[in-house]
Amino acid sequence: MLNAPDLAAIWLTLRLAGLTTALLLVIGTPIAWWLARTRHWAKGPIGAVVTLPLVLPPAVLGFYLLVLMGPDGPVGHLTQALGLGLLPFTFPGLVVASVIYSMPFVVQPLRQAFEAIGARPLEAAATLRASPLDVFFTIALPLALPGFASAAILGFAHTVGEFGVVLMIGGNIPGKTQVLSMAIYNHVEALEYGAAHWLAGGMLLFSFLALLALYTRGGKRPT
Amino acid sequence: MSIAARFRIAFPGFVLDADLTLPGRGVTALFGPSGSGKTTLLRAIAGLERVAGGHLVVNGDTWQDDERRIFLPTHQRPLGYVFQEASLFPHLSVRGNLDYGRKRIAAANRRIDGDRVIDLLGIGALLDRLPARLSGGERQRVAIARALLTSPKLLLMDEPLAALDYARKQEILPYLERLHDELEIPLLYVSHAHDEVARLADHLVMLEQGRVLANGPLGATLARLDLPLYLGEDAGVVLDAVVVERDAGWHLVRAEFPGGSVWVRDNGLPVGHRVRLRILARDVSVARHKLEGSSILNTLPARVVDVADDAHPALALVRLDIGASPLIARLTRRSAAALELRPGMEVWGQIKAVALIG
Numbered sequence: 001m002l003n004a005p006d007l008a009a010i011w012l013t014l015r016l017a018g019l020t021t022a023l024l025l026v027i028g029t030p031i032a033w034w035l036a037r038t039r040h041w042a043k044g045p046i047g048a049v050v051t052l053p054l055v056l057p058p059a060v061l062g063f064y065l066l067v068l069m070g071p072d073g074p075v076g077h078l079t080q081a082l083g084l085g086l087l088p089f090t091f092p093g094l095v096v097a098s099v100i101y102s103m104p105f106v107v108q109p110l111r112q113a114f115e116a117i118g119a120r121p122l123e124a125a126a127t128l129r130a131s132p133l134d135v136f137f138t139i140a141l142p143l144a145l146p147g148f149a150s151a152a153i154l155g156f157a158h159t160v161g162e163f164g165v166v167l168m169i170g171g172n173i174p175g176k177t178q179v180l181s182m183a184i185y186n187h188v189e190a191l192e193y194g195a196a197h198w199l200a201g202g203m204l205l206f207s208f209l210a211l212l213a214l215y216t217r218g219g220k221r222p223t
Numbered sequence: 224m225s226i227a228a229r230f231r232i233a234f235p236g237f238v239l240d241a242d243l244t245l246p247g248r249g250v251t252a253l254f255g256p257s258g259s260g261k262t263t264l265l266r267a268i269a270g271l272e273r274v275a276g277g278h279l280v281v282n283g284d285t286w287q288d289d290e291r292r293i294f295l296p297t298h299q300r301p302l303g304y305v306f307q308e309a310s311l312f313p314h315l316s317v318r319g320n321l322d323y324g325r326k327r328i329a330a331a332n333r334r335i336d337g338d339r340v341i342d343l344l345g346i347g348a349l350l351d352r353l354p355a356r357l358s359g360g361e362r363q364r365v366a367i368a369r370a371l372l373t374s375p376k377l378l379l380m381d382e383p384l385a386a387l388d389y390a391r392k393q394e395i396l397p398y399l400e401r402l403h404d405e406l407e408i409p410l411l412y413v414s415h416a417h418d419e420v421a422r423l424a425d426h427l428v429m430l431e432q433g434r435v436l437a438n439g440p441l442g443a444t445l446a447r448l449d450l451p452l453y454l455g456e457d458a459g460v461v462l463d464a465v466v467v468e469r470d471a472g473w474h475l476v477r478a479e480f481p482g483g484s485v486w487v488r489d490n491g492l493p494v495g496h497r498v499r500l501r502i503l504a505r506d507v508s509v510a511r512h513k514l515e516g517s518s519i520l521n522t523l524p525a526r527v528v529d530v531a532d533d534a535h536p537a538l539a540l541v542r543l544d545i546g547a548s549p550l551i552a553r554l555t556r557r558s559a560a561a562l563e564l565r566p567g568m569e570v571w572g573q574i575k576a577v578a579l580i581g
Contacts, residue, residue, distance in 0.1 A: 120310050121310060121312060123297070123306075123310075124306065124310040124311075124312070125312070125323070126296070126297040126298045127269060127271075127298075127304035127324075128298075128323050129298050129324055129327035129328055130298055130323070131296075131298050134298075135298075139312060143314060
């Protein structure tokens, strides 16, 4: 069965994924809205940068984040100057890394949801005296709501499953930065297959349920 | 009371160059084939298309003047806009859609009564439905009501009937006529359908490839001989008339216009009703003497005003005056030559068909 460090890892993972998803919905919404609506030349480059974590090996991403946030990196300088200390091997560091790592999984569904609305409902709202911000909250957000559900599910599930970036940034400190996938890895290294099965099986079930929620909900979406 | 609009927009392969003064009341049709720039012009007037260097004054209010750095964004312009597709908000009920614009204007500016609009457009029974559960015609009626409920100072409609089939069009046209008759809001109506223009418009702007071909009162503009070239088979005049007499035995009514009257099929309109008559150039022929023994019911004394070439070298267009009302006849040039038609000549106009509209 599960021991205390395992439970701590599960709790840590849920906190990390929950916080990351919440932050990503806040940060990702304006980015996705801008990418969906703009005709600016920077749309391509910024879209590519945001999507980069999707194709980059997690180790590469983790390595650069470690360098940036380390004592000699620019982000490290900044956090030290602000009296926050260094981010690597801390929970906040994990959150920052996860936000970047899971960004495309939140931004892409949101962007697609915004693009699917098209210009017409937004123009119609403008002719009915709604300011751009008003249009966003009363028309764009409600119409993109299914996209928000997809984005939250994907962002959460993807953060729960991360390994490489977490290993680079967080290390493997039980109760502090040790997440679920790391706990599984430790059990396997120690040949504790029974405990590994519990955690891995749980992950499998969780991932299946997340995708099930995504697809059954998608099937009910009005066309 | 007028609308002054000046826009010059260059797209690849297309330039819209319009400098228009339009009446600040009644229905102005922006008429032209696809790609003539009429929708672009309407969008520029709405502020949906930002045209650098544009200038727009609506009944004394400047909406755009780039020389003075004035550009009201769309949501600050007191206008109503009806798109070709109804564009209702799918997540709101009909009532929610109607309230969307209405609640965004100050209560003091709500000059149009909500119940009256709902009644005028016949949508009272639909208020709790979602747009997905409406027919195409119902949706468009809701969209028109939604625009009206913002009490606009200018109403813009972009081919509101084009996406509807014939039956749905006939369903909505009477409502548009009632708007025209009952509300004091100037309406710019984009269309490429002659019948809609003939039925609704008071003023006509003809556009072709981004240029303004004509801009004037409907009757006078349609009576010009240089425009039928663009109208083809639909060339003809529209006359305002009144039903003055009914011949119940033959199911006919007599419609009188300044200078004459014609007998037309009785559509059940009461005596005293104002109607429009549409007489196509191809349905008018000319005779030097009044013909006896003809099946043509309406033969009227007329004076030749002008004779001009038509698009096809075999055809000529003859502008006639029946009293104060114009008529255009499309003849072969051989006939025109044989009759020796010249301005000032007294002839008989024979009208084979009259469409009574409205």
